[in-house]
Amino acid sequence: MIATILKTRIQNAIMKKISYFFAGLFFAGLFFLASCGNPSEQNQTLVKPGITKVDWGQADGKKVELFTLTNGKGTQIKISNYGGIVTSFIVPDKQGHRSSIVVGFDSLSGYLAKPPYFGALIGRYGNRIGDAKFTLDGKRYTLAANNGKNALHGGLKGFDKVVWDASIINDSLPSLKLGYLSKDGEEGYPGNLKVTVQYTLSNDDELKITYDAVTDKATPVNLTNHSYFNLTGDVGNTILGHTLMINADHYTPVDTTLIPTGEIRSVTGTPFDFTSPKQIGRDIDSVKGGYDHNWVLNRRDGSLQEVAVLSDSISGRSLEVYTTEPGLQFYTGNFLDGKLINHDGKPIKQHSALCMETQHFPDSPNKPDFPSTILKPGEKYHSETVYKLIVNK
Ligand code: BGC
Numbered sequence: 001m002i003a004t005i006l007k008t009r010i011q012n013a014i015m016k017k018i019s020y021f022f023a024g025l026f027f028a029g030l031f032f033l034a035s036c037g038n039p040s041e042q043n044q045t046l047v048k049p050g051i052t053k054v055d056w057g058q059a060d061g062k063k064v065e066l067f068t069l070t071n072g073k074g075t076q077i078k079i080s081n082y083g084g085i086v087t088s089f090i091v092p093d094k095q096g097h098r099s100s101i102v103v104g105f106d107s108l109s110g111y112l113a114k115p116p117y118f119g120a121l122i123g124r125y126g127n128r129i130g131d132a133k134f135t136l137d138g139k140r141y142t143l144a145a146n147n148g149k150n151a152l153h154g155g156l157k158g159f160d161k162v163v164w165d166a167s168i169i170n171d172s173l174p175s176l177k178l179g180y181l182s183k184d185g186e187e188g189y190p191g192n193l194k195v196t197v198q199y200t201l202s203n204d205d206e207l208k209i210t211y212d213a214v215t216d217k218a219t220p221v222n223l224t225n226h227s228y229f230n231l232t233g234d235v236g237n238t239i240l241g242h243t244l245m246i247n248a249d250h251y252t253p254v255d256t257t258l259i260p261t262g263e264i265r266s267v268t269g270t271p272f273d274f275t276s277p278k279q280i281g282r283d284i285d286s287v288k289g290g291y292d293h294n295w296v297l298n299r300r301d302g303s304l305q306e307v308a309v310l311s312d313s314i315s316g317r318s319l320e321v322y323t324t325e326p327g328l329q330f331y332t333g334n335f336l337d338g339k340l341i342n343h344d345g346k347p348i349k350q351h352s353a354l355c356m357e358t359q360h361f362p363d364s365p366n367k368p369d370f371p372s373t374i375l376k377p378g379e380k381y382h383s384e385t386v387y388k389l390i391v392n393k
Contacts, residue, residue, distance in 0.1 A: 047074045049203065051174040053166075056080055057108040062163040064108055069174040069201040074098075075389070077201050081166040083159065084121030084178050084197055085111060086227050088343060091205060091389050094316030099233030101317065101389065103342045103353045115340055117226040120160030121197055122153045124182055124189050125373070126224040127294070127329055127362035130259040134365035136190065136218055136374065143188035148257055153226070155187030159195070160226070175200040184217065191217030191377075205389040213381035220365045221375045223383060224325075228333060228353035231312035231319060235342045235352040239332065240281030242354070243311045246274040246328060248295035252361055252370075259363050260370075264296055277311065280332065280354070290334035290351070294327045294361050302326075304384050308356055316393060322386040323358035326371050331355040358385040 049071045056066040064082045076090045087104040104119050105111060111118070132143040132151035143151040153160065164178035175198060182193040198210045211223040230239055251272045252260040267273040271283030272293065284290055299305045307328055308321040321328070331354060338349040364370040375381045 047072060049172075049174055049201075051168050051170055051176065053168070056082070059108070059112060059163050064163060065166060067166065067168070067176050069176065069199070071174065071201050071205065072203040073205065075201065075205050077199070077207055078104075079176055079199055080108070080111070081164045081178060082108060082111060083119075083161055084164055084199075084225075085160070086119035086199075086207075086225065089207065089227070089387075089389075091317065092391060093233065093314075094391055094393050097233075100343065101229055101231050101233055101319070103228045103230065103235060103348055106343050110340075114161070116335065117153055117160050119227045120225070121164075121178070121223065122226050122357070123159035123195065123221070123223045124154050124187065124193060125151070125220050125365075126153060126222045126226075126357060126359045128152050128257075128259055129220070130257075130363045130366050132188075134220065136220070136365065139190075141188055141190060150257055150259060151188075157187065159223075164197075169198075173200050173202055189219050191215040191219040193219060193221065193375075195223070197223070207387045209385045209387075211381065211383040213375060214377075214379075215375050215381075216377050218374055218376045220373045221381050222360045222364070222373045223381075224329075224357045224359045225385065226355055226357060227387075228348075228355055229310065229319060230353040231310060231317040232314050233317075234344065235346045235348050237314065238281075238349075238351040239354045240279070240284065240351055241312070241314070242280050243277045243313075244274050244280055244330070245277040245309045246295050246297075246330065247299065247307050248297050248328065249275065250296040252294045252296060252327075254293060254362075258292060260294065260361060260367065262367050262369065267295075274308075274330075277309070284332065290332040292329075292331045292334055294329050294359070296361070297323075297326055297328060300326065304386070307358075310354075310356065311392075316391055318390045318392060320386075320388040320390065321356050321358065322384075322388065324382075324384045325358040325360060327359050327361045329355065329357040329359055329362070331357070358383075 053067045056064045069077045078087045088100040089102045129151040132145040144155045167177045169175040178197045195213045200208045271286045311318040338347040360373045361370045364373040
């Protein structure tokens with residue numbers, strides 16, 4: 001009797017072990033099949049979104065830091081409080097290999113040597129003001145002429161070369177808030193301008209940039225970010241093979257010093273027509289010097305909408321641009337000359353990268369017919385731009 005009970009118990013225990021073994025085998029198999037399904041997903045490590053910082057040196061006697069924003073997919077954006085510079089934007093390509101889609105340097109010294117605004121915040125006025133002069137409320141203001149006879153990107157020491165006050169916002173999404181007080185008279189501009197810029201990285205690989213400002217005297221304000229993109233992640237490839245769509249039926253033609261003539265011209269039948277996706281290299285040779293123009297976006301109501309899509313078939317990456325601004329400066333890196341070395345060790349040559357700077361139109365303070373860039377006391381400047389990376393598998 002006892003022997004029979006013992007025998008049955010032993011048999012049961014063995015059966016249990018066998019069924020656990022097969023159940024384990026079954027789930028292991030399921031897991032294996034799931035992970036084999038999509039090679040790029042194997043590389044997609046889920047990480048905790050957050051923001052970290054390291055000391056990055058000194059400028060103007062102030063501490064400079066480098067912040068790393070990481071989202072749940074492992075996408076990383078590095079931003080310094082020196083010039084609010086986006087130094088890298090690291091994302092996977094269609095094979096799952098990660099690289100930076102913006103050009104930049106790994107150390108502060110590269111930026112102190114005054115590169116052409118790589119990744120930087122631009123202000124008080126993005127792009128050019130003709131003859132470095134404007135008249136406001138009957139008063140003539142003279143700015144530094146730092147681009148031939150014109151003023152470019154805020155002057156000799158624009159917002160790209162100052163140390164911003166930084167604070168980390170670690171809510172559900174990593175976010176970096178930068179503040180700067182541009183004093184009355186700085187670079188020739190009137191009024192104390194209090195500026196706040198916030199960079200946020202979403203779990204959908206969107207870099208959102210929000211700009212806010214208030215002033216105590218009327219002043220022109222036109223803020224933007226000057227990131228240079230190459231979606232292949234390798235500046236050894238030019239951007240001439242990228243495809244671009246800009247939702248704009250018009251652009252602003254320029255004179256020989258790149259100041260808009262004031263005309264708003266149709267893109268139809270011109271090399272400036274990007275209304276449907278077109279390879280950048282297709283018509284570039286018909287544009288003297290390459291593209292460096294402002295497109296007049298079709299969306300006029302100031303809402304945040306998609307205005308451009310950049311794509312690269314080598315990497316499978318696309319970048320969607322959304323903005324509340326009326327204009328987009330599309331610049332094909334025409335003046336890049338190979339003297340500066342990117343963080344991947346390669347020289348940054350002509351057309352190694354391109355900019356899509358969301359903005360009001362260049363020289364607006366001297367062009368009464370362009371949308372106004374004048375901010376008055378009591379008003380609030382607010383502008384938003386989103387760069388959204390998509391990997392097409
Ligand atoms: C301008 C270019 C200039 C570049 C770098 C762009 O926004 O339109 O003309 O060379 O910035 O300074």
